[in-house]
Amino acid sequence: MSKGDKVVILDFWASPFCGRVKIALEEKGVEYGQSEEDIFGGKSELLLKSNPIHQKVPVLLHNDKPVVESSIIVGYIDETWPSNPLLPTCAYGRAQAKFWADFIDKKVFETGRSIWANNGEEREVGTRDFIEVLKQLEEALGEKDYFGGDAFGFVDIIAIPHTAWFLAYERLGGFKVEEQTPKLSAWIKRSLQRKSVAKVLPDPEKVYQFVLHFRKMEGLD
Amino acid sequence: MSKGDKVVILDFWASPFCGRVKIALEEKGVEYGQSEEDIFGGKSELLLKSNPIHQKVPVLLHNDKPVVESSIIVGYIDETWPSNPLLPTCAYGRAQAKFWADFIDKKVFETGRSIWANNGEEREVGTRDFIEVLKQLEEALGEKDYFGGDAFGFVDIIAIPHTAWFLAYERLGGFKVEEQTPKLSAWIKRSLQRKSVAKVLPDPEKVYQFVLHFRKMEGLD
Numbered sequence: 001m002s003k004g005d006k007v008v009i010l011d012f013w014a015s016p017f018c019g020r021v022k023i024a025l026e027e028k029g030v031e032y033g034q035s036e037e038d039i040f041g042g043k044s045e046l047l048l049k050s051n052p053i054h055q056k057v058p059v060l061l062h063n064d065k066p067v068v069e070s071s072i073i074v075g076y077i078d079e080t081w082p083s084n085p086l087l088p089t090c091a092y093g094r095a096q097a098k099f100w101a102d103f104i105d106k107k108v109f110e111t112g113r114s115i116w117a118n119n120g121e122e123r124e125v126g127t128r129d130f131i132e133v134l135k136q137l138e139e140a141l142g143e144k145d146y147f148g149g150d151a152f153g154f155v156d157i158i159a160i161p162h163t164a165w166f167l168a169y170e171r172l173g174g175f176k177v178e179e180q181t182p183k184l185s186a187w188i189k190r191s192l193q194r195k196s197v198a199k200v201l202p203d204p205e206k207v208y209q210f211v212l213h214f215r216k217m218e219g220l221d
Numbered sequence: 222m223s224k225g226d227k228v229v230i231l232d233f234w235a236s237p238f239c240g241r242v243k244i245a246l247e248e249k250g251v252e253y254g255q256s257e258e259d260i261f262g263g264k265s266e267l268l269l270k271s272n273p274i275h276q277k278v279p280v281l282l283h284n285d286k287p288v289v290e291s292s293i294i295v296g297y298i299d300e301t302w303p304s305n306p307l308l309p310t311c312a313y314g315r316a317q318a319k320f321w322a323d324f325i326d327k328k329v330f331e332t333g334r335s336i337w338a339n340n341g342e343e344r345e346v347g348t349r350d351f352i353e354v355l356k357q358l359e360e361a362l363g364e365k366d367y368f369g370g371d372a373f374g375f376v377d378i379i380a381i382p383h384t385a386w387f388l389a390y391e392r393l394g395g396f397k398v399e400e401q402t403p404k405l406s407a408w409i410k411r412s413l414q415r416k417s418v419a420k421v422l423p424d425p426e427k428v429y430q431f432v433l434h435f436r437k438m439e440g441l442d
Binding site (some may be wrong): 035055062065067068069072073075076079080091092094098099102103136 | 274283286288289290293294296297300312313316319320323324357398418
């Protein structure tokens with residue numbers, strides 16, 4: 001890729017899915033612009049044109065060509081800027097990494113949502129489901145520093161932006177991630193020391209306030 | 222990969238997800254064994270051990286190492302047996318192919334299920350949703366012979382096994398795929414002429430009878 005590449009993200013600050021794309025670009029040392037979507041004020045023309053099927057952020061515009069779906073974008077970034085590879089080099093390792101990325105895609109945000117978008121018994125069920133997902137992730141991490149081994153990589157990038165929402169889940173669900181899954185908690189702290197992650201992740205307190213605002217709008221509080 | 226590779230699929234004959242894996246192996250000329258799961262008789266020990274998280278077919282056992290999730294397996298097969306590539310060679314084309322594979326993963330079976338697993342108004346809504354998905358796929362196909370262009374490839378392999386269920390959807394939903402989406406219908410006929418597809422896809426009439434059996438078990442008829 002030439003130095004003259006134009007890279008822009010259609011972004012939303014609290015979105016863990018947008019966070020993945022920004023961390024991947026930071027890891028690759030790619031300069032990028034951000035165009036913040038106003039999720040309460042209606043979707044931009046550029047978003048509707050770039051992602052007509054799902055109409056969701058993030059969109060990566062690479063020399064004006066759109067790439068969508070955050071896990072696919074991170075894979076595209078890894079292939080387009082091959083230095084500092086994020087995915088393992090062997091086919092089996094890549095399949096394993098994609099399995100966990102897919103697991104995170106299907107489970108983490110949805111079970112988290114079942115905590116903050118509910119009350120009463122439904123929230124209790126959601127909290128149990130979320131903690132179960134955390135335990136499955138902790139088992140996948142095992143004794144390793146990162147999901148892929150010694151180096152921060154693809155699965156870490158897919159997972160870590162979700163953790164900016166964990167404070168909201170903890171407060172609304174009445175539990176502590178550190179007590180439930182201490183090794184996963186240590187992985188979060190380790191990852192937060194990385195420059196790319198520290199730069200990109202929003203303040204969990206600000207995410208919590210955003211969640212409370214959303215709950216009010218939905219008539220949940 | 223050496224000639225001595227041992228390749229086995231944990232399979233279920235009617236599963237469109239298993240169909241993808243078998244077509245990909247046929248396209249690559251890889252010899253494989255099939256171990257049929259008895260979905261009404263309980264999951265095999267091998268399935269539970271190989272896919273402890275989702276406990277679902279297909280599983281590809283490559284020299285006894287499990288790979289799971291059908292789209293990930295097809296990608297693994299493409300990387301492991303690189304002759305006759307299924308995915309485009311450029312990163313942008315690969316991202317586009319993965320987008321449509323993901324769209325098919327999220328939409329086709331689920332909207333199809335909303336036809337056959339419902340009655341009355343819910344089924345009518347399901348039928349409308351399913352036809353909408355077909356139209357989006359037809360637009361993605363455009364005037365091309367296959368989703369990737371002139372050659373049968375990744376997205377075709379992800380999509381085509383679902384079409385063995387279309388007869389069941391048509392009969393229960395009261396519509397004709399050919400009338401709704403004639404170009405997509407032509408793509409189905411074109412793909413069925415391919416040896417790999419013709420060999421792998423189950424008889425749609427047999428799938429329809431299976432769906433009726435399932436409906437009876439669920440108390441829907």
